[in-house]
Amino acid sequence: MKRSYFVYVIQVSLISILFLSCSKNDDKGDGVSLTLTGHIYHQYTSDVMKIDMRTGQETSFFSYSAYSTVGWDLSRDGKLRIVSTREPGTYDRNLFTIVNTANDQIIKSFEYVPRNGNSTRNTGKISFDNSMILVAPDAANGIAIMDMDGDIKYEMTGIGDEPFSTSDDAYWLPDNNILVRFQNKLLRSAPPYNNLTLVKEMNYEKWGNVRISNNGQKISMYINKHIFLMDANGSNLVQVTDSNGDEAFGEFSPDDKFLLVGSDYFHAPASGNSHWFLKVIPADGKKYNMDSDQEVISVIPTGETSIVRANGTTVWRQQ
Numbered sequence: 212m213k214r215s216y217f218v219y220v221i222q223v224s225l226i227s228i229l230f231l232s233c234s235k236n237d238d239k240g241d242g243v244s245l246t247l248t249g250h251i252y253h254q255y256t257s258d259v260m261k262i263d264m265r266t267g268q269e270t271s272f273f274s275y276s277a278y279s280t281v282g283w284d285l286s287r288d289g290k291l292r293i294v295s296t297r298e299p300g301t302y303d304r305n306l307f308t309i310v311n312t313a314n315d316q317i318i319k320s321f322e323y324v325p326r327n328g329n330s331t332r333n334t335g336k337i338s339f340d341n342s343m344i345l346v347a348p349d350a351a352n353g354i355a356i357m358d359m360d361g362d363i364k365y366e367m368t369g370i371g372d373e374p375f376s377t378s379d380d381a382y383w384l385p386d387n388n389i390l391v392r393f394q395n396k397l398l399r400s401a402p403p404y405n406n407l408t409l410v411k412e413m414n415y416e417k418w419g420n421v422r423i424s425n426n427g428q429k430i431s432m433y434i435n436k437h438i439f440l441m442d443a444n445g446s447n448l449v450q451v452t453d454s455n456g457d458e459a460f461g462e463f464s465p466d467d468k469f470l471l472v473g474s475d476y477f478h479a480p481a482s483g484n485s486h487w488f489l490k491v492i493p494a495d496g497k498k499y500n501m502d503s504d505q506e507v508i509s510v511i512p513t514g515e516t517s518i519v520r521a522n523g524t525t526v527w528r529q530q
Contacts, residue, residue, distance in 0.1 A: 343364070
C-alpha cells in the first residue's frame, strides 16, 4: 500500500416544457434559445428523481432507506451508481454498493473500514474513468483511494504535519488527478498522490462545494453567498451569480455550457430540512441575478408548476 502525507438551437416555449423564465421575458414575448441535454438527478426525501432535460419528463431513479443510507454518487457517464450504507449495529465501517444504472443490478459490494476511529459516515466518489473510488476525509481519517473492488491503493493522511479535518475535502479531476481542499487552500495531486501543488489560496470566510467541469478546464464553487467560476489552474476567478439569497453549488451540464445552481439556499441543519431550488444559467463567466435576469431558467418538470426543491446529492449527467 502506498501512503503519502502531507442551442442546432431550438426555441423553447416558456410554458410548454420543462423550464420557466422570469416574467419580463414573458412581457417581451420572446422564447428562450437553448439546447439542454442530459439528465438531472436530485433528491429531496428518500427518493432520487431523474429529469430528462430534453423533454422535461421526471421519473424515479432509485429510492433508499433514510435510516441506513449515508450517501450516493453517480459516475460521469451515468452508468454506475455507488451507494454507501450503515448496517444496523455496525459503528466502524460502511457498506459500499456499486450498481449498474441500466438495469439496477449490483455489480459489487464491499466494506470500507476506516483506518482510525469509528466512522459510519464515509461515502465514495467514482473517478472520471470509472476505475477508482475516492473517500474524502472524516474526523479521524485522511483521503483514501481504492480500486473498484474496494482495495485501498493510496492514502493521504495529512499535509505536512497537519492532519485533515471534517471541513477538508477531495474531488476527482480527469486523468485521475485529485483536487484537495485543505484549510484555506486548493491543491492538486497526481498519481501516486505523494506530491501536491498549489492551485489557489482561498482566503474567504466561507467557501466550498467545489464542482469540476467535464472537460476538467473549469472549477465552480460558492464563495460566501454566491457561485464563482475559475480556470482549473486557479486563474480568472469570477462571480457568476448574485441574488437576495444564497447559492449552494454550480453543477456543470454534460457539455459544460450551463450551470445547474442550487439557489435560495435555506440552511436548517437541526431539522434536516436544509434545501435549495434548482435553476440553470449559462456557464459563460457572466454574472446573473438569480432573482430577476431573464437568462435564469427555473427547473420545473413537465406537468408540474413548482420549481424543483432538493436537499441532497444533485448532479447533471449525459445519461
